[in-house]
Amino acid sequence: MKALKEIANEKAAKFWLRKYCFSSVIALCILIFTSCTEKKEESNTLPNIILILADDLGYGDLGSYNDQSLVPTPNLDKLASEGISFTNAYCPVSVCTPSRYALMTGTYPFRSWKKSGVLANYEPSMISDDQLTLPKMLQEAGYTTAGFGKWHLGATFPTLDGLKPAGYGQFKSENNGENIDLSKPIENGPVDKGFENWYGFSCASECWVMDGNTIVAALQHEFYNIDSAEDKEHIEIIPSNQYLKLLTKKSIGFLSERFRSTDRSPFFLYFAPYVPHIPLSVSDEFIGKTKAGSYGDYVAELDSYIGQILDALESSGQADNTLILFASDNGSQFEKTGLHINNANPSNDLTSVKGKNNNSEEHHPNGKLKGSKWTIWEGGVRMPFIAKWPGKIPSGMKSDKIFALNDVMASLSSIVKYDMPNNTAIDSYDQSLNFMGKEKNIRNAVVVQSSNGQMGLRKGDWKFIQPDNNDLQGQLYNLAEDESETNNLIKEQYKLGEKMQKELFDIIAKTRSKN
Structure with a gap:
């Protein structure tokens, strides 16, 4: 009897031990799952x-900004709605390099080594090593960061x-690429400035396209070529009218x-196409699609491919947790386009700009705004800027608050809860509240600049433009009453x-805009 009792007790002990262990394992699994879920939710x-x-x-150009536009832009209009x-919203410089610098660093470009104009072929980075x-x-x-374009x-x-590379510091050189070593990586480019993934060129007139920091292709350009380059057999040639499609x-x-x-970390996608910059490399399927000539066709093509990216986002189920920003780096170089206007071979400077007419065709x-790319007027420095974040940003809202492209950095740092060091993004203001439709006067003024270095200040309703050789007194406009600066x-x-x-001079003289 004793032996049977001991056996029964031993079986009972094993039963309760197994039950305790099983319960512990279940509890541990629940703890791990809960922890992972919390981390995933925190990431999301x-x-x-x-x-x-x-x-x-x-x-x-966009219908949502100009009801007289002859270019159909349904995808960007939908984004605005x-x-x-x-x-x-301001660039704040009327050409691309300095505006992109403001976007990427939150700093006015006049604080960099490049005080005016755009970078020429093969010039070094405007962004300092510690910036x-x-x-x-x-x-x-x-x-996870990626950039294309x-x-x-x-x-x-x-x-x-x-x-130095042949043609260094020029915009066109007959021996472009002559001494470029295509077997070695570039340095101090997009990959070294924060893009884990990059595909695109540094400068269109150089032609070279990089995958990461490796030169893999060249843009087939109407104005520039790589005929003088050596050992380029492995280099893919991309027709300029196929580049937008490839980037998309x-x-x-x-x-x-x-x-x-399985990595649930959020992503940052920078889509920076070479459109509608000249040459107007419209693909065959978009030629003649608008009443605004080849320029209008190119804008319509851009809108279509942006639509494809937004559709891909929507179909993934990630749209609700994605903040989308849209902007332009400066105004259009064309003051007028149309079916009756030949914009096939314009020069890439102010001499190609023609004045507007009151013609319905x-x-x-640039809408009603005066000027164009390169100029200090609103047509050169004011840009469309759209932000969408479902459930966070109101739908169909318009804000007249002053915004600058350099404000993107501080605004995003606030949204992603990044503690930005005090000595960075020194001309960037946190406009995240205005993104959410709160309508706060966060930026008091913005410095604007033409391609040749002429400076101006937009403050409240007023805009001042400093004197130059053509206007010794300067210019002053009330934009609330005179948006066209007449x-x-x-x-x-x-x-x-x-x-x-x-x-204006005080802002320029100081080391930063913000106190």
Whole structure:
């Protein structure tokens, strides 16, 4: 009997031991699952970010900004209807390199070594080695970063002879690429500034396209070539009218990869196509699609491919947790386009700009704004800016608050809860509240600049432009009453002009805009 009792007790002990162990394992699994879920949910609280930067697109190209536009832009108009559109957003320079610098660093470009104009072929990076960039900031905040398209902020290219690349500092050279070493990586380019993934060129006139920091292709350009380059048999030649399609495909490929990945970290996608910059390389299927000539066709093509990216995002189920930003790097170089106007071979300078007419068959890329790319007037420096984030940003709202492209960095740092060091993004203001439709006067003023270095200040309703050789007194406009800058009030409001000029000079002289 004793032996039977001991056996029974032993069986009972084993039963309760097994039950305890099983319960512990279940509890441990639940704990691990809960922890992973919490981490995943914590990760998912940070939005994915898609930043689309058009190249030389005007304030009046989009139907949502200009009801007289002759260009159908249904995808960007839909984006505007689902988000907020800023009507007083600035580049803040009327050409691409400095505006891209402001976007990527949150700093006015006049504080860099390049005081005016754009970078020429093979010039070094405008971004200093210790300068925090937008993609680097997001990378440090836990984002997977990718960029496709145009960089134009400088890089260092390897050469066969150890000398500077042929054509260095020029915009066109007959022996372009002659001494480029295509077997070695570039340095100090997009990958070194925060992009884990990059496909695109640094400067269009150089032609070279990089995958990461490796030269893999060249843009087949109407104005430039790589005929003099050596050992280029492995280099893919990309027709300029296929480049937008390729960038879109690669961008969607990146999105698909992120959606399939088990890594749930948020992503940052920078889509920076070379459109509608000249040459107007419209693909065959979009030629003649608009009443605004080849320029209008190119803008319509851009809208279509942006639509493909947004559709891919929507079909993935990630749209609700994605913040989308759209902007242009400066105004359009064309003041008018149309079926009756030949814009086939314009020069890439101010001499190609023609004035507007009151003609219903004309499309005005910069809308009612005066000037164009390269100029200090609103047509050169004011841009469309749209932000969409479902459930966070009101739909169909318009904001007249002053916004600058350099504000993107501080605004995103606030949204992703990144503690930005005090010495970075020194001219960037956190406009995240205005993104959410709160309508706060966060930016008091913005410095604007033409391609030749002429400076101006937009403050409140007023805009001051400093004197130059053609206008010794300067210019002063009340933009609330005179958006087209037709009535120079510098003589009537001379004291105000003096005050704004002093404020402009103070901002330039200081090491930062913010206190």
